[in-house]
Amino acid sequence: MNRPNALLSVDDLHAWYGESHALHGVSLDILPGETVTLVGRNGVGKTTTLRAIIGIIRKRTGTIQFDGKDLMRLPLHRTAHAGIGFVPEERGIFASLTVEENLMLPPVVAPGGMSLKEIFDLFPNLHERRNSQGTRLSGGEQQMLAMARMLRTGVKLLLLDEPTEGLAPVIVQRIGEVLAELKTRGMTILLVEQNFRFASRIADRFFLMEHGRVTAAFPAGELEVRMDLLHQVLGV
Amino acid sequence: MTMIFGIPIQAFLGQLLVGLINGSFYAMLSLGLAIIFGLLRVINFAHGAQYMLGAFAGYLLLTWFGIGYWPSLVLVPLIVGVIGLVIEKFALSRLYSVDPLYGLLFTFGLALVLEGVFRYYFGVSGNPYPTPSLLAGGTNLGFMFLPIYRGWVVVASLIVCIGVWIAIEKTKLGAYLRAATENPRLVQAFGVNVPLLLTLTYGIGSGLAGLAGILAAPVYQVSPLMGSDLIIVVFAVVVVGGMGSILGAIVTGYILGLAEGLTKVFYPEASSVVIFVIMAVVLLVRPAGLFGREGA
Numbered sequence: 001m002n003r004p005n006a007l008l009s010v011d012d013l014h015a016w017y018g019e020s021h022a023l024h025g026v027s028l029d030i031l032p033g034e035t036v037t038l039v040g041r042n043g044v045g046k047t048t049t050l051r052a053i054i055g056i057i058r059k060r061t062g063t064i065q066f067d068g069k070d071l072m073r074l075p076l077h078r079t080a081h082a083g084i085g086f087v088p089e090e091r092g093i094f095a096s097l098t099v100e101e102n103l104m105l106p107p108v109v110a111p112g113g114m115s116l117k118e119i120f121d122l123f124p125n126l127h128e129r130r131n132s133q134g135t136r137l138s139g140g141e142q143q144m145l146a147m148a149r150m151l152r153t154g155v156k157l158l159l160l161d162e163p164t165e166g167l168a169p170v171i172v173q174r175i176g177e178v179l180a181e182l183k184t185r186g187m188t189i190l191l192v193e194q195n196f197r198f199a200s201r202i203a204d205r206f207f208l209m210e211h212g213r214v215t216a217a218f219p220a221g222e223l224e225v226r227m228d229l230l231h232q233v234l235g236v
Numbered sequence: 237m238t239m240i241f242g243i244p245i246q247a248f249l250g251q252l253l254v255g256l257i258n259g260s261f262y263a264m265l266s267l268g269l270a271i272i273f274g275l276l277r278v279i280n281f282a283h284g285a286q287y288m289l290g291a292f293a294g295y296l297l298l299t300w301f302g303i304g305y306w307p308s309l310v311l312v313p314l315i316v317g318v319i320g321l322v323i324e325k326f327a328l329s330r331l332y333s334v335d336p337l338y339g340l341l342f343t344f345g346l347a348l349v350l351e352g353v354f355r356y357y358f359g360v361s362g363n364p365y366p367t368p369s370l371l372a373g374g375t376n377l378g379f380m381f382l383p384i385y386r387g388w389v390v391v392a393s394l395i396v397c398i399g400v401w402i403a404i405e406k407t408k409l410g411a412y413l414r415a416a417t418e419n420p421r422l423v424q425a426f427g428v429n430v431p432l433l434l435t436l437t438y439g440i441g442s443g444l445a446g447l448a449g450i451l452a453a454p455v456y457q458v459s460p461l462m463g464s465d466l467i468i469v470v471f472a473v474v475v476v477g478g479m480g481s482i483l484g485a486i487v488t489g490y491i492l493g494l495a496e497g498l499t500k501v502f503y504p505e506a507s508s509v510v511i512f513v514i515m516a517v518v519l520l521v522r523p524a525g526l527f528g529r530e531g532a
Contacts, residue, residue: 054425080427092422096414104408105415106426153427 006065007032007188008053008157013062015045015052022048024212025062030157035179035189037199040209041234046192047089049209050159053190054086055079067156081109085150089161089192093134093142100130103149113154122178123148140171147178157188164195172198196234208233238379241502248501249380255497256490257386257455260393261448261466263489266473267397267482268444271404274417274480275437278328278339283470284463285347286442290316290449292354295365295458305368305454312450313443320442324435332434347464354460362457389451396447397486404482413437417480472515478528488526 003009006029015023023045030036038046051057053064055076064071069082080086085106094102103119103126120127123144129137137145143163150158163179164172172195179189179202193199199206200223208216210233218226238245265287272280293312297303303311323346331338367385374383404410416423416430424430449463456462473492477484492511500507518526 056421056425075431076421076424077427077429077431080425086422086425088422092419094415094418096418097411101411105411105423105428107428109427 003029003031005032006030007034007067008190009063009065010049010053011063011065013049013052013064014060015048015057016059017048017057018059022212023052023060026052026209026213028207028214028217030188030190032156033183033186033188034204035183035191035202036205036207037191037193037203038207038209039193039196039199039230039234044209045212046209047161048212050086050161050190050192054084054159056086080106080153080155083110083154083156084159085153085155085157086159087146087150087161087163089165091142091146093137093145095133095135097134098130099126099132099134099137099145102134102145103130103152106149106153108153110154110156114151116152119148119151122151122181140167140174143167143171143175144178147175151182157190158182160189160191160193162192162194164193164198176201196230243501246380251497251501252494253380253382253386253497254500255494256390257493258496259490259493260390261452261489262470262473262493263397263486264393264444264448264451265466265470266477266485266489267400268441268448269470269474270477270480270482270485271400271413271444272438272441273474274482275413275420276324276328276332276339276434277336278331278343278438279336279471280438280441281340281344281467282323282346282350283343283441283445284465284467285350286316286320286445286463287449287452287466288354288460288463289319289350290446291365291453291456291458291462292358292449292460293446294450294453295363298365305450308450309447313447316446316449317439317443321435321439323442324438328438329431329434347467351460351464358460360459360461362459362462365453365458367454385454389455392451393448396444397489400444401482401486469511472511476511476515476518476525478525481525481527484525484527 008030010029011027013023013026014021026045026049038049040046048057052060053071055071055074066082066084071079071082074082094105097105125141126145126148129141134145135142147160147163163175176198182189183202191199191203200220203220205217205219206223207214208230216229265283269280269283272278290312293315294305294308297308297311327342328339331342371385371388374381404413412423412428412433416428416433420430452462473488474485476492477488492514495514496507496510499510
């Protein structure tokens with residue numbers, strides 16, 4: 001059962017890709033300022049859950065409440081204005097835009113976002129390369145850019161899909177630092193992450209997904225005692 | 237008489253000018269087509285009809301209301317643009333969820349309807365549109381005689397093309413357009429009203445066709461079929477430039493206009509097919525077009 005003070009509250013969420021039924025009743029909630037991580041094997045519906053919440057997947061049923069608003073009724077371009085930022089797995093950096101244009105692209109949806117200066121302080125590389133074509137950046141820089149452009153907008157919740165995928169350990173560590181910094185600023189984060197060690201350092205809670213639904217939820221403190229279950233389900 | 241490649245220089249430069257004029261219209265029209273195709277993924281077969289609509293709008297403003305060329309230069313693109321907005325909002329936008337072929341068929345049908353209506357009321361013979369008095373006459377450049385209006389068409393088309401290109405490359409709205417051309421759903425997920433952007437883009441593309449139409453009115457006859465004569469060539473321009481490439485559409489428009497003019501000088505028999513020969517060669521060598529990105 002979801003808690004009444006949750007910032008995001010998802011209940012019995014079903015979603016389809018065409019005829020293919022991908023989510024089978026996902027329920028989860030996130031408190032303001034929390035960082036939660038969705039874990040699970042490939043293909044269990046973690047990315048689909050994020051895409052259904054932001055509304056890129058339109059064929060969905062169930063309830064999604066965010067900050068008192070019913071997201072199911074909003075057209076795709078209104079969801080961000082409710083206060084949700086999305087960092088897709090493929091990063092979604094635009095080749096026909098410069099780094100700075102990529103950074104400035106998402107509209108500001110609420111006051112309280114970072115200024116351009118703060119963002120460049122946090123990501124000095126992006127400042128150096130602000131006039132380069134977006135896709136000329138390295139994979140790690142593109143991931144930084146994909147995250148950075150959401151920080152300007154004043155969103156309260158960040159949906160992050162596999163931010164560390166395919167990146168060198170030193171970059172992964174840098175992303176961890178950035179997420180920790182965001183956390184201290186009060187950002188709420190829903191993270192999909194295969195890198196378990198990475199996730200365990202920053203997550204407050206975990207949701208385990210199997211076959212298109214959440215089958216277990218536990219705080220980070222219980223990670224040790226849950227390890228056997230996780231190894232069994234995730235096969236790690 | 238001065239000769240160049242065995243041809244009187246007057247004839248040579250004269251055809252070059254004709255080529256440049258035609259190229260100006262190719263560039264303006266293919267620019268609108270490229271913008272629309274890039275974002276909407278719709279091959280706008282009604283583009284020629286919208287160009288014709290622009291010429292007729294200018295003609296009717298003049299004959300019915302006595303509104304002259306200069307106000308029409310502003311009014312006509314607005315009229316044709318607003319008609320475009322309505323078409324997108326109430327018809328074209330309903331076709332995005334189905335096969336792109338439907339958008340093509342719809343705009344093709346729309347072109348036939350528009351041309352049919354104007355044929356019914358105005359016949360197929362052309363109606364003359366007077367050259368504005370400010371731009372009447374010509375000037376002797378020493379090596380050739382330049383009708384001032386034709387010079388103006390070339391300059392105006394360059395201004396329009398460069399202006400639109402700068403607007404796309406350097407403004408925020410242009411950045412939205414470029415980004416949404418790459419990945420419309422992600423841009424919409426960022427909170428940009430992409431459906432509205434699509435409507436505006438079709439309106440602007442249509443308005444550009446209307447502007448080309450009013451510019452063309454004093455040069456060519458205002459006739460219901462003036463668009464369909466031109467549109468096939470313009471499609472060839474877009475294909476050679478690379479589908480959806482803005483810069484490609486502009487540059488290729490001028491180049492192919494000039495190529496056509498030069499062919500008229502050296503081998504007139506081939507002048508009506510040269511553009512399609514170039515298209516075939518380009519498609520063989522670079523299937524994505526001169527400025528297109530492979531797989532884009």
